Structures are given as C-alpha cells and as structure tokens.
Amino acid sequence: MGDVEKRIVIVGASAAGLRCACRLARIQPGWKITVVEAENVFSYGACGMPYVLSGDIEELAVLRRTAYGRVRDEDFFSGAKSVDVRSATRAVDVDVERRTLIVEGPDGREELDWDELVLATGASPRQLPKVEEHSRVRVFHSLDDVKPLKQGLMRGEIGEVAIVGAGLVGCELAEAFASLWGADVTLIEAGPTPLPDLLEPELGAAIQRHLEENDVRVLVNSKVEAIEADDYGVRISVTGEQVAADMVVVAIGVRPKVGLAKAAGIDLGTTGAIVVDETMATSKPHIWAAGDCVETPSAVTGNGVHLPLGSLANRQGRVLANVLAGRGDRFPAVTGAMAVKVFDWNVASVGCSAWAAREAGYDVKTAFVTGEDCAHYWPEAKLILLAMVYDPSTRKVLGVQGAGEGEVAKRIDAASLLIGAQARLDAFTRVENAYAPPYAPAVDSLMVLACAAENQEDGVIGIGPMADLDDAVVLDVRIDEEREERPIAALQVVEIEFEEVSVRIDELPEQPITVVCAHGTRSAEIVRRLCAAGREARYLAGGMSWRVRALPKNE
C-alpha cells in the first residue's frame, strides 16, 4: 500500500463505515474515499433514539449533530473530513474479480471501481413471522421510526402500548413510553425473564420486579402467536392471553444485512453475519467488513457472536482504517460488555450467562452478592446486585452481571478487562481500584463477588437469591429493623442475630439450615461456622436485599 493512491469504497454510512472513512482520509490524504449510503439521512446516534422518545433528549436533530452542534450531512463530511458520502445510493451488486460496485442513486445506475471494498451494511430489525404490515405495528430501528411514535404520544393517540421483546431496546422503550408519557405498557417476552440473553434468571426476575414497580406489565414465557391490527387498535395473541393496545412495537433484535456479501460469495458465520478475522478481512481478498453486519469471536467461548453495538462498530472502523493504511492493527475477540438503563436501575453484563456457558460446553457455577457502590457510610451509597458465572474446575470467570440503583457499569467495565484477559477468580480478588468513600467501598463489590465465589469453592455454599424457602429451616441472623424492612416468607424461621449465633448454636433444630441475612455477607460467615461445628448449612446468596423490595420505613 504506502504511497500509491488508492480508491476505497465503503458501503454504509453509519458508525463503522464513517469512522473508517474519516480516519483513512486523515492518515492517507491522497486516497479517494467514497461512502455509499442507501438512506437519505445518516450518521446519527441511533443509540440515543429511545431517549428522544422518552424526552430525555429534546429533539431528534440532536442525534445528528456533533458535540459542538454542526449537522453531520454530506457537506460536513466533504468539507470537514474530505470524505465523499453519497446518500440515497443503494449498492446493488459487487464484482469481486473486476473490483467494481454497482450502485443506484439519484442519478441512476453507476459502476464504482475500488481497490479495497468495505462492507458496513449494518443490520435490520427482525420481524415476527406472518404479521401483516400496519401503521399500528412498528419497529424501532431508524430515525423514521421515532417520529410517528412521538407524535402519537404527544397527540394522546397512544395510551396503551405493547412491546414485543424485553431485550435492550424493549426495556429502554418500556421506560420511554411509561416515564414521560404515562402510557400503559405491556412488555411481552418469550424467555423466562426480561433480558434473558444477558442475565441470570435471578437477576432478570429482579429487573422484572423493578419494571413492575414502575407500572410496566411484564408477560414472560409469552410467545406471540398472532397480531391483528385495524383502525381502532391492535390485538396481540400471546400464550394463553390477549393483549389489546393502541400500538405494538416489535423489538426482537436485528439481523445482519448480508445481501451484498452473499452475492459476492463471502463466508457467513453461524450467526448469519459476515465472518472476519482480526484485521476485519472477509473471506474474499480486498473485501473487508465492519460494524453490525459482522460476527466476532467471543473471548469466553471462541464462538462467533453478533453484537450490534455502536461502541464496537466505532472501534472496528478505526482498526480497519489502520489496517488498510498498512499500519497493523487488530480487533481481538470480544467480551460482550453491555449496559442498559431500566428506569432507576443501571443494568450491565459482560461475558456469558450460565445458560450460554453451559450451551458452550462449560460446567459452571454462579455466585451472587448484594453490594454497595460507595462506602456504606456515604449518604449516597446505593445497592447493586451482582452475579458471577465461573468454571469451578479452572476457576476461570466466564461472566459478570449487575443491576441496581447504584453504579454498576464501572464494575462491569473492570470485569470486561479481566474476562478479556482470561482471568480467574483470584485476579478478581486483586483488583486495585481508585478508592475513596464517594467512589467505592474499601473492598469493592466486584471483589466481594469474587470472594463469594472463592468461598463457595471452599464449602460455603449459597443457594440462588430467588430460591423457594417454603420447605427450608431458615436461620435469620438480621437485626429487627432489617427484618421489618424486608420480611421473609418462609414457614420455619429461627431468629438469632449474627453476633449471638455462636453462643446460641444449640437452639437450632437438627435439620439442614438455610441462613439468611440482608446482603449475604453475615449469613455466609455463619454457614462457615455451622459447618465447622458439624452442621449442614447453606446461605441465601445475595440476601434478602436481592429478593424483596424494601418496605417504606415507618417514620
């Protein structure tokens, strides 16, 4: 490559394509960079669209602007970035041998010659099978999808809304419809809890509770069988039930747009997305791909995963520009870090859920804790629920997830770096974070989580935080205020405070004991003590704070 002038053609003007184009134009100013884009409007922060609907972001136009307020249109890219973006121009065919791309635009059909071709074709929303098109049945994928919904809400035409799919977008939409507009929202999910692909069922159940506390009706294990729409409304038949609404939004994920890649004979992976190596090269020479149309290997399982995230698309675009410029860069396997705001809760995850890890052939265990995001004496300290999936035979950590009012994403960011480095439990106990009372407890919750897993391997065994306690003999070691705040629903409960268990151990019945406290810390200590005394005992991992929402205090 080097000094020879080159022609680069990029298909798709969103994050990956434009990042690649702009960087290439900077580091190879002699090259000719052309981006073709099927849509009229492009280069907008699509991840912000739910927040336009919710009113957090005032107007749609904000998403198209730079941080300093300039609209990112064709003139911006040609003037500021020396990149030729041709909008409303569809790539219809590619000739791999002759290195040409056929496009159809406002000026008709044209053939573009390229030395290197980049496919950044993105993804399109998945549709439910056998559902007819109707203005009351919508997806939420591009700017055009936002306006009619927002107008319908503003005009009061949408009072009841159904959302099919409680994934990232579905959960964001539930908040968007309910919080500002007060719409009655029914969230319909085929899996056992919201966010089933990201989270353990226990954490998903806690998020379902939080959605319900915010007046969202959540139907889980509910497959959509049919949708009928007419001028008056929409009726959704789900497993054993009918849901009526003014509008339904189908948010069941996206599928990579790979028509052009298929036409070029490029290899696709098991996810249906384009297979690329660490340099973003496809199986065909001189054809590269990046963004929502590719799959990348998971750092945990090695299997290809399709993660349509703006952060990854941006990074892939930069890597690809460096590679094309001959600078040597690479995009390694991904950990799959993700975050989503669900009303007042921050939710984030990285790596595999226990379910996905088992699918990939791992033998796994799970640890749960309730932690605080700051020193417990800091007045703004908030709770976070954390879960860790690990392989007990190697002690390798396969996934970490968290949710709660407190700062969760910070812990997941750290876990992502560690999981990317194939870290084991011991590395998680050695994290050195920037500690001060307003930022973290002296022992950060991520370390507490790893210690809980280590202790579990040492015989201090936790049962899942949502486990049925009906048949258990429960030892509740909390203080009275805690018991009142989060009452326990179990048939056999012995109440002995933590500090007194040692001297009152003889009061315990002879059956196996399930020890319960607020966060799972004291109860784990008591389990160790009971086991040392020859008793059979387990503890409720995560404690009652995970399981039950606090009752308002009597003042």
Add this chain to the structure above:
Amino acid sequence: MGDVEKRIVIVGASAAGLRCACRLARIQPGWKITVVEAENVFSYGACGMPYVLSGDIEELAVLRRTAYGRVRDEDFFSGAKSVDVRSATRAVDVDVERRTLIVEGPDGREELDWDELVLATGASPRQLPKVEEHSRVRVFHSLDDVKPLKQGLMRGEIGEVAIVGAGLVGCELAEAFASLWGADVTLIEAGPTPLPDLLEPELGAAIQRHLEENDVRVLVNSKVEAIEADDYGVRISVTGEQVAADMVVVAIGVRPKVGLAKAAGIDLGTTGAIVVDETMATSKPHIWAAGDCVETPSAVTGNGVHLPLGSLANRQGRVLANVLAGRGDRFPAVTGAMAVKVFDWNVASVGCSAWAAREAGYDVKTAFVTGEDCAHYWPEAKLILLAMVYDPSTRKVLGVQGAGEGEVAKRIDAASLLIGAQARLDAFTRVENAYAPPYAPAVDSLMVLACAAENQEDGVIGIGPMADLDDAVVLDVRIDEEREERPIAALQVVEIEFEEVSVRIDELPEQPITVVCAHGTRSAEIVRRLCAAGREARYLAGGMSWRVRALPKNE
C-alpha cells in the same frame, strides 16, 4: 501449618489487622487470634472523617458501625468474629527468638507468646519541624482530631482556617471547611499545584482553579517557615507572606509506624516503611506485616512505594490470612490508584506522574484530552479532563489521571487494570466497556486519550493545555458560540471554523501555527491536515475546555 493449633498475635486493630484476624478466625477456627491495639477506640472508617466534618455524614459514630448499624467494639469482635481485641494495650517490645511480644495494657505489663506475629501498626501524621504544640495547630488523623474541629466550627470559633498541604486530605478538608461551614480557607502547598504528587502540573492547575472558584485561597510554591499560635489566633509564615487564621491543620502526609519493627531488626525500605514480599512476609521469619506500615513495589517502576490506603490495607489483610492458613495467596505490585472528591470535581489517578516517571529513569511524553463521561447528546453528560503519561520508546502507559464534574474514577479503574498488566497504548485503544448513552460515549474518553497519544507518536503533536499562547500564531477553529463561551487570550488569532479550513488554508500566515478548538479533537485533525500540506503546526492539547472555565451564557 494445617490442623495444628496456632497462636497468632496481631499488633494494630485497624483495616489490615482486623481483616486478617477475622478471616483467620473464620478459616482456622481452632487458632487463637489476639489483636492488641494502643487506642481505646478502633475499627472505624477513617477515610470518612473529612465527610463528618463537612456534614455529608451526620455523626462520627456512623464510621464505627457496620452497614447494618452495630458498633464494632471488643464485644462485637469477640461475639461475632471470635477475635480477641485488647484495646488500650500498647506493644512495647518483641523478642524474635523466643517469639514473644511485651504489651502494656490496663492490667499492666504482659508477655504474649506467638507462633506468627503480624505488624499492622499503621502510620502517624507527619509534623512540621520546629512547631510547638498548641490547640490551634492540629492534625487530622484519628477520630479524636475531628471533634474539636467540628465543635469549633459549630460554635463559630473557627471562621478562618489554614490548611498546610494540598494532598488528598488537605483537599478534602478544604471542601469540608468551606462548603457546609463557610469558613475562609487558605490552602498552603509547597509544590507547584494542589495534589502535586498525583497529577501533572496542568491538571493540578485546573484543580487549583476549581478550588478558587469555590472560594478557597490557594498558595502554591509556599513553604511554611514558622507557625506561631496564641489564645487569639495563629500566624503562619510562608514564602514571602503571612497567613492569619483561627486554626491551622497540618496535612502533609503520614509516616509508617515502625518502632516495633526496628526493635525487631526488620528491614525497612527506602520509604521508611517495612519491606514485605508478595506473601506479606518481613525479613524476619514468622513476622509479617500489612497495611499503612508497609511499602510495596510499584507496578510501574518496581520501586517501593508507601501508599496508606484503606483499600490496600483490607486486601493485604485478607491475603495475609490466606498465607498464614497455608492457602497460597499473594499481594502483587501496586498501580497506586487513588481518588478524591474536590468540591464538584471527581479527581483520580493511577501510576506515575511524568515527574515521578522521569525520576525513575523513564523518558516520557504526556497526552491530554477533554472528554465527556456519557454520549455527548445525553443531557447529563459532563466534561472530564484526562492526562496520560507514556514512554514513547516502548509505548508503555505509565500513568493516567483525570479530573472534572464527570465520572472519572471509572476510567482510572480501567487504566489501573491495564497499567497493572503492563499495557501499551494499543491495549488502551481496545478497551471494551459497557456502552450505552447514559454510561459512556460510543468511543470512551479513555480510548480517545490513548488515540491522542498514538496520534502524537504519528506526528500530531499537542502542546500542554496550559501553555503560554502569547507569542503563538493561533488558528481558532471553533464556532462563534464556543469562542464566546471560552474566550482565548492570545495576541495573534486567526478564526476559521473547522469545516472551512481546507478551502481557506491560504489565508494562514506563514509562521508555525498553534491550532485551538474546544476539546482538542478538531484541532488535532487540522494539525494533521496542515502538516500534510507542508505547514508546521501543533495543537492545544485538551483544548480551551481544559484551559478556561466556561462563561455563563447570555440567555
């Protein structure tokens, strides 16, 4: 070790000693664990003391309680933890051969036999030389130091206060005195800026500005020559100036308490603290040490560093318990991650400053950026100023620092993991974080910072954000609103907006150009473009947002 019953004696009942004691009692229930503590009151969250003074935390007693409200006193540790804590008991001598510790307590002198001895003796506040004791001249180190200050403030007896030392505690105290109590605070620092050991001078200068905006008078490069106190007040003579106050607090750091270690012939390091290996073993067999009395190797330089942080002390205590129990654990080299809240700013750092890295023999360069902590279109996005210190010959990152209203600690936590893994710039560009608009920009600011450093090595050279622009030919590529918000003070300024530079390049004078924008992003792009056109150009790293506080907008 294993099943044989052992006697462990621990000197010091704060974080390291108690964490070690409690874990040992749990995992080796047959062992006898004794902790001797010179003070009456122990086991409190000392890091929270400034926030008691400021009123953020209501009362001192909160710091002594568990998260669920129980006081951590002798009864708590014996009942709940099976650890015998003997307060008001001073360790006066140690016999290494006979394995005994002489203590003096309420019941007189006594000899304690041990199989393993743990020194967790902590640190004591540094004092200024030649300053006589007086009730108006104070330190801020233990619970006893808080009460008289808070009472003085509540009674209105302290209206003017001087703080000697603008380190972590000095900065926290400045806020504590000023924010709730409205005291007139003068912060006196011998170094060139606040927090001189942690931060580049540029970042220190930004923090000085923030302190001054909050009505703290900051005297830098100011050595205290004398302090005189009487019934009416205190007069502090600093370089070229006299400061009068009702009270002065000396916060110039701590020194490790090593009297007992010295008496035992234990090796001390260059910092004056006890040298330990990765297992927390001292140079004498069967004697171990942990917490604020030890030094540990820096992960960056390999040199011993003394970091009296509650987070490290806790972790060392756990590691030592595991080691003593024969479980094999280790405490590796430290990155030195730290955080401090300074009024509305979050400040954090990890690794070496450029100054410290040069002292350790590194050739270093620095990169600066202004970033946002969320997607720029997220309404609550806030600015953060970030600096990176790296070795251009190896591209190894030696330190990262940040400050601003936005979320800084999260970026420093990630940097800490990377620096601990000896990461180079390229690893910082590959961070996979949990992205969603409320949590991070699509390209996180930490990655932008690493890219700025990479670009600098590629010839896109930034000058320090506080550089003198008087003699420079400045090209200001901002838009009008930005220029009004943060005016530039320079003699020769050409104003051409970013988007128009390409077509107006001939308007530029022939001298070397200094390009300026808001955050340092657009200006860096223009530098690359100007250099490609054969011009000599640099940019103001971090941009005007780093350099100048925004003026209030005319509405």
